[in-house]
Amino acid sequence: MIFDVTPLKDALVVTLPAPTDNRGLFVKTFHDTTLKAAGIDFDLKESYFSISKKDVIRGMHFQTPPYHHSKIVFCPQGAILDVIVDLRKESATYGQFFAHELSQKNHKALYIPEGFAHGFKALSEDAMTYYLVSSEHNKAHDMGIKFDSIGMDWDVENPVISERDLSFIKLNEFKSPF
Ligand SMILES: Cc1cn([C@H]2C[C@H](O)[C@@H](COP(=O)(O)OP(=O)(O)O[C@H]3O[C@@H](C)C(=O)[C@@H](O)[C@H]3O)O2)c(=O)[nH]c1=O
Numbered sequence: 001m002i003f004d005v006t007p008l009k010d011a012l013v014v015t016l017p018a019p020t021d022n023r024g025l026f027v028k029t030f031h032d033t034t035l036k037a038a039g040i041d042f043d044l045k046e047s048y049f050s051i052s053k054k055d056v057i058r059g060m061h062f063q064t065p066p067y068h069h070s071k072i073v074f075c076p077q078g079a080i081l082d083v084i085v086d087l088r089k090e091s092a093t094y095g096q097f098f099a100h101e102l103s104q105k106n107h108k109a110l111y112i113p114e115g116f117a118h119g120f121k122a123l124s125e126d127a128m129t130y131y132l133v134s135s136e137h138n139k140a141h142d143m144g145i146k147f148d149s150i151g152m153d154w155d156v157e158n159p160v161i162s163e164r165d166l167s168f169i170k171l172n173e174f175k176s177p178f
Pocket residue numbers: 048050058059060061062118119120131137162
């Protein structure tokens with residue numbers, strides 16, 4: 001695994017090892033010792049994936065304390081533009097966003113620390129977004145901020161987005177608990 005810093009404090013782009021041979025490809029998505037050596041003490045509690053049509057936007061989601069969590073996100077099928085926002089009030093990069101393409105081809109993952117909102121845009125049909133999460137889902141603490149309030153140009157004319165995601169508060173009206 002190769003870890004690259006991002007403009008947002010503590011968030012990392014992870015290049016997953018992806019050796020190929022005459023049968024195809026093998027991708028390592030989680031390795032506790034390697035993560036710990038990179039300073040990531042990740043207590044895996046839940047894993048799930050979604051499949052999205054092209055131009056679907058999901059986000060920007062997080063769980064509030066005490067059910068806040070970190071995530072490792074990757075895209076084993078198709079491609080997504082993954083987006084995070086730093087919601088930690090004391091962070092030097094509070095309120096800033098970062099976007100990075102994750103795809104079946106580039107084997108990149110994003111390490112998203114606690115205190116970040118997460119979302120993405122599907123760049124392909126049948127884009128799979130695969131999550132490793134450090135706490136279990138808690139419906140009452142599952143919240144979000146509105147995707148189009150974070151200062152990013154999503155570059156999509158007719159995004160497909162859920163009613164819940166459209167109902168979220170804007171970033172500049174949000175009182176961060178982080
Ligand atoms: C997130 C989640 C949802 N659900 C349920 C609730 C609902 O019936 C259905 C779909 O939920 P959502 O609409 O929230 O799915 P989705 O919009 O794909 O939610 C995901 O979005 C991205 C951006 C993230 O960062 C993820 O952590 C997660 O919040 O699945 C669970 O049972 N467990 C979970 O952990």
